[in-house]
Amino acid sequence: MTRVIIVGGGIGGLALAQGLRKSGVAVAVHERDRHRADRLQGFRIHINPHGSRALSDCLPPELFAAFVASGGKGGNELTFVTERMKRLLRLDEDITTGGSSAPEDGHYGVSRITLRQILLSGLEDVVHFDKKFERYELEPDGRVTAHFADGTSATGDVLVGADGGGSRVRAQYLPHAGRVDTGIVAIAGKYMLTEESRALLPPELRSGPLSVMPPKSCSMFVAPHELDGGVGVNDRDDPGALFDNTKPYVFWAFAAKREYYGTDVESLGCLELRDLALKMTTGWAPQLRAMVALSEVDTLTALPIRSAVAVEKWTSSAVTLLGDAVHSMTPFRGIGANTALRDAQLLCRKLVAADRGGPLVGGIAEYEAEMTGYGFAAVRTSLEAAQRAVGGTKAARLTSRGVFRVLDAVPALKRRAFGGFEDQDAVRER
Structure with missing residues (x-):
């Protein structure tokens, strides 16, 4: 059985944990926050169809329904105005959703706090709080051991760095990668x-x-x-x-x-x-x-x-990254959380396939090849949007x-x- 260790209990890491748990893959999340209610900062975020489909795939049906119900009104429309509130352009729901009424194809405005709490639901035996990641070691048998500041450690077949823009996993794994x-x-x-x-x-x-x-x-x-x-x-x-x-x-x-x-x-x-x-x-x-x-x-x-700086393709291993840990971006296109959710959906599929007998590192390599393609494209277009704004x-x-x-x-x-x-x-x- 494949055992997955996730460092970081943000949106992407928790979505991955939910998807793996849903598919019967052994997973543990190690989060530096001391308690579930510690991370209460943040604003409304936009979840687009990429994010909605990822959540639909990863979450149990009742939690996806809770996510849909938690969305605010008006998320499927976007209006551009002047500084004097004169209308320039309105994109109505039929344009933004492509005419689809399926929940997984929708746009949602959700509270970052509430979304994280939904993602934590049902993972009481999976998420371990007050675990500040310090370093990892590759074991002779190919497994990975993560070490934490409290002196404890955890060993698994895969280590996923989902620990945000200041990722310590990335700092050890890809020390040349960074943000500007x-x-x-x-x-x-x-x-x-x-x-x-x-x-x-x-x-x-x-x-x-x-x-x-x-x-x-x-x-x-x-x-x-x-x-x-x-x-x-x-x-x-x-x-x-x-x-x-x-x-x-x-x-x-x-x-x-x-x-x-x-x-x-x-x-x-x-x-x-x-x-x-x-x-x-x-x-x-x-x-x-x-x-x-x-x-x-x-x-x-x-x-x-x-904003992250794109890095050249690295040699895949039992260590990988998702979300802001690898491709953090500006908020100007509102796609950071959606890209992290897309990562979680894709990596979940590859790890489930490995658990069923497929190649582990080969599956991670496939994930990284696809993820770095759309991920760094999102970084680039997000930065361009910020510069135009x-x-x-x-x-x-x-x-x-x-x-x-x-x-x-x-x-x-x-x-x-x-x-x-x-x-x-x-x-x-x-």
Whole structure:
């Protein structure tokens, strides 16, 4: 029997664990967090059809149903507007989903916290907390032993590094691989939706994701996280799970190059970040500025944007990587989590095949060949999207806005330009 050790209990690592468990493959996850409820930071993320199909494959049916139920309203639409809230282009549900109504083909706006809690469900005997990975050793018999800071170790046939952008597994396995600072910093926050605050925002800011395209070298993304009533996930047996999906909010992120801010944005406190975001949006629509001004102060954060550097193909072994541990990317196309889920789905299939008698390292090599292809392509296009969002001359940006208006006015052109959108990774948020 194949035994798989996963280092890292994020979205990709847990999806892989769920898929292996579902298929009867022995798996253990070692997570550095001390408790299940430790990792409660994060914003709404977009799950596209690649991610939805991966979750459908990896999760038991009841957990996939819980994921679908936890998705917010309006995830299947995307609207581009000016900084004055003038519509440029709207991509309706029939374009973004390709007309499919199947749950696994949908786009979902979900809480990162809630998704992780769903992925943890049923893995109580699989996930081991308070396990800080330090190093691994290749054993003479071909197996791998992972060593942890508490002095314990675990030995298996495969070691999967799913430990994020600062991966310690990658640092040992591919020490030449790394990430670069793109020079872009985002200020992000949450506008909590209550009965009173909801009335202060226009429907456009509450109905679905918006991409704001100003003429200057910056951008803003806005997306609601709002449910159609209770979904049942909050009533699961574990009161320590701390699901947050009953607290609706609007997520927003303003992004620009570091020098655009004129100050050391990463050193600022929450109130200072809010004031800076308001300064950067002077002259914008009052609705957008009110959203920033009235956001929950404690949610304001500065996010330096980093991106992986593609590496040459390495010789495959019993050690491999998935998600941000190998191909971390900017959030500007919202595909990081989806690519990690795609990794989990593909690697799960290869490891299940190995458990059934197929070649282990050969299967991992097939996974890595495919994963590095689509993974580093996603890194590249994500970086390009980030550079476009905060770059370009005023003339070029105004030209792009004009093209969007034309496409929006001619449905046939819009369909031609965005045909197959459901398999493209649109400009989305983290």
